[in-house]
Amino acid sequence: MIPYYELHSISVGPINIQVWGTLVAAGFLFGGWIAVRFAEKRGQKGAVLWDMAFWVFIAAFVGARLFHAIFYEPQYFIERPIDLINPMLPGFAMWGGLAGAAAAFIGYCRLKKIDWVAYGDAGAYGLPWGIFIGRMGCFLIHDHPGTLSDFVLAVGYPGGARHDLGLYLLLGGLATGLVFLLLGRRPRERGFFIGAFFAAESIIRLGTDFFRLADARYAGLTPTQWLAIPLLVFSLWFVWTRRGRLESNSR
Secondary structure: OEOOOOOOEEEEOOEEEEHHHHHHHHHHHHHHHHHHHHHHHOOOOHHHHHHHHHHHHHHHHHHHHHHHHHHOOHHHHHHOHHHHHOOOOOOOOHHHHHHHHHHHHHHHHHHHOOOHHHHHHHHHHHHHHHHHHHHHHHHHHOOOEEEEOOOOOOEEEOOEEEEEHHHHHHHHHHHHHHHHHHHOOOOOEOOHHHHHHHHHHHHHHHHHHHHEOOOOOEOOEOHHHHHHHHHHHHHHHHHHHOOOOEOOOOO
8 A cells, every 4th residue: 555645735935836737838848848759769850849939837737637628527617707717726638638738739731831640749759758747736625535445556645445546547657658668769650649649548548547536427437437438549550550651859
């Protein structure tokens, strides 16, 4: 069993640093750095990814809030619509964040006439590391408690040991990132890491969401699980259809 330790903020003199938000931002930056290195290794312009980073970051937060509001707490946000734009309140869904980030990313690439598949591969390659660090914040504040369990990785919550989805998701990000390091050692088809990332994340979320303690469910599945099913099918199809299209140094 893993000991329960909760950390929401750290005080540095008069400054109060929020752990979750800081780690999410750190994850975004570190994942972006990994993506840029991967892009430059393939002869692409890493600066292109940094140029679009601000818009992708903002779109990710907007998408994460909207997905949560629509599918998890619609009544709350109908009654308090102003809370939609309060970044200090909890209630962000990663799938919505990915959707918002993807929309901003593809839109930017279209506007600048950039090969979104080639640069998307680099972004997807760095994403697991961003998730790994960002989910540390979820684990430290324990905002995703799971069902009671005596599993070896269960966390000793007050009142009984439980699955902790923040822990499982950060481990999933780490495992995916390490596998990508191995897979990236030789040339891959263009779009391979886009499909591989969403396939891996879909499988992880399909499994871990069964352990969620309290969440909106429709016909026994969470909104994330319902979205993960078609996304997994699409991701596998995307990788399959791109066989033989080796990566290029598209700029």
